[in-house]
Amino acid sequence: MSHARRFIAGRLVRVAGGAVLAGTLLLAACSSPSTPSSSPTGGGATSGGGGGAVVGLVTKTNTNPYFVKMKEFAQKEADAEGLKLVALAGQFDGDNEGQVSAIENLVSQGAKGILITPNNSSGILAAIKQARDKGVVVIALDTATDPADAVDATFATDNRMAGELQGKWVKATLGDTAPKLAMLDGTPGGTVDTFRHEGFLTGMGLKEDSPEIVGKENTNGDQNKAQAAMENLIARSRDINSLYTINEPAARGGYQALKDAGLADQVTIGSIDGSCAGVQAIKDGQIGATVMQFPGLMATDGVKAVAAYAKDGTKPSGFNDTGAQLITDKPVSGLDSKDSAWGLENCWG
Known part of the structure; x- marks a missing residue:
């Protein structure tokens, strides 16, 4: 709690009016x-x-x-x-x-x-x-x-901002490479799902109908459903180079499908949650970045x-x-982030 409180006091990204x-x-x-x-x-x-x-x-x-x-x-x-x-x-x-x-x-x-x-x-x-x-x-x-x-x-959590942070990190990590984006969404109609999805696209500079989006699948935030959904997306295109995920279980499911298809090394994966399992996945190189909640x-x-x-x-x-913090071992210029060591000290679960 002490780590999180000190962080909340001095490090959270906020906009005018005091909210993200x-x-x-x-x-x-x-x-x-x-x-x-x-x-x-x-x-x-x-x-x-x-x-x-x-x-x-x-x-x-x-x-x-x-x-x-x-x-x-x-x-x-x-x-x-x-x-x-x-x-x-x-x-x-x-x-x-x-x-x-x-x-x-x-x-x-x-x-x-x-x-x-x-x-x-x-x-x-x-x-x-x-x-x-x-x-x-x-x-x-x-x-x-x-x-x-x-x-x-x-x-x-301001989930629109959390999604935007994920999107900005993925975009910056791709650099000059044009995105070929797959999206593993959550549950249709949920406010959290909608805000994260929309925020991510804002961070990427894309719209719902942008041609850079290869496909979208709903996962209900479930790892097994996400793996099956990712397999469907891979069947449509093996050129995917970036992946949005609604949460870390979805990210782990997506990673497993990519790994099984021999494509894991070519895809930049972003996520949101900040669980200890999710941060460990960053340390292990499975997820590129996540946005931690408190x-x-x-x-x-x-x-x-x-x-x-x-x-x-x-x-x-x-x-x-209540705050959001980008966690990654691959920091990019212009985005405040903490590494997986910090993440494992402050994660939940």
Whole structure:
């Protein structure tokens, strides 16, 4: 936490107004795949705060390392603030019904605030509105709702900027070589997926219909699906020299397909997440660069906001950027980056 805090204080790239370029996960986040939890609402976690106000944390699952890190930091901050943390989760990534039940559960427990990583940007809006109508402050973590003002505030990565950083690095690494780009996207319609995709194209200086784009495939952020999708893209063209990936599992799947086809050495791969496995893949030469997120800061800052609301009624508002850092062992001029050694010290999962 100390490394990340010092970094956030002094190193994050921001634009006028205090936020990174417009934009934000899931996809996991984060959009990383995860295994199902044992029950639709996961399990509760009570802090040592005893009689303090209840703060709820509702994640997409309780097994994905990204959300495990969120819960860990939320618990630490709840203990420090004298709050009682109740952590619940969906049964699987995309379990909107489980998240709705979790929100209703927390409202019945008298929660003062709820932090949630929405499975779907619009699928739980009715439950969120009911909670807010009863005086509960609701904060989105990692994944923005649609519309954004359906919650009181959002603490997340600026995913449009994260995508743009990935795109700028890929473009700079290609140099004078014209891109022949393949794109491994996430899940259609997700805000995270859309922002990262659009940001990447901006960073590359391309448009949706640019002839430099060889093809696009959806992967749901899953490594196995990404490998199959990459095989399809290779079947269309073996001249691919650059690859956009929605997250690191997709990047690893894409790399494996390229390696199997004997094309790994000719393709520049960029990604987003900042997991320890993803950073290790950079160190091992499988992924060229990734953009690190900070889920621990999302949870910490969210709990702090609920604590302030419980204390004096102060409500958080708007989009609150929790940072993004380019990680690569192949730095390029004009882009601030950290190497894989730094990444492994500050990664999650």
